[in-house]
Amino acid sequence: GDSVTQMEGPVTLSEEAFLTINCTYTATGYPSLFWYVQYPGEGLQLLLKATKADDKGSNKGFEATYRKETTSFHLEKGSVQVSDSAVYFCALSSMDSSYKLIFGSGTRLLVRP
């Protein structure tokens, strides 16, 4: 079945550092890909998404490009802030999975001042 694998955390960075969180997926069809973010004590919220190959999703300085050839959707940000400290979830949705969201295990990011 469909699945998502993302890098283990926690990832600890200093403010203004470059961020990459790796995400790869396995899917039989043509999924849409998502990054959700969960701030402490809150529910998940959509950060960005991409619906087809080579699409780039972007929001709040974060970017991720849908790479079909490498089945990846890595999250990047050029300069992180303390306020970016959260847990980041990569997810996919496909017709084969009845459009349910299949989540990765989450990666905790801690940004230090």
Add this chain to the structure above:
Amino acid sequence: DAGVIQSPRHEVTEMGQEVTLRCKPISGHNSLFWYRQTMMRGLELLIYFNNNVPIDDSGMPEDRFSAKMPNASFSTLKIQPSEPRDSAVYFCASTPDSTSYNEQFFGPGTRLTVL
């Protein structure tokens, strides 16, 4: 606009007691999802509804768990009897239509502690 509303935000109960978690989806959304989040197992989909009808309950851990959606604006997740291993954060999410690639909107969660 009000988002997904969950109540209570925190629940502490003793083993063996009945627990009911409540969710009000975003108005106009046709699909509702219940998730459980723990450190050990991460985020798990328990059940989801489309137009108030349960579509997939394969994630419900056992018969102690039940969920209902009597109308488009209300859903409950009940655990009877509760056990310490049910301690987790339970999230409700809604989406306009589960038959497409739509964003799911999550509530703030209910943190359940079973002593």
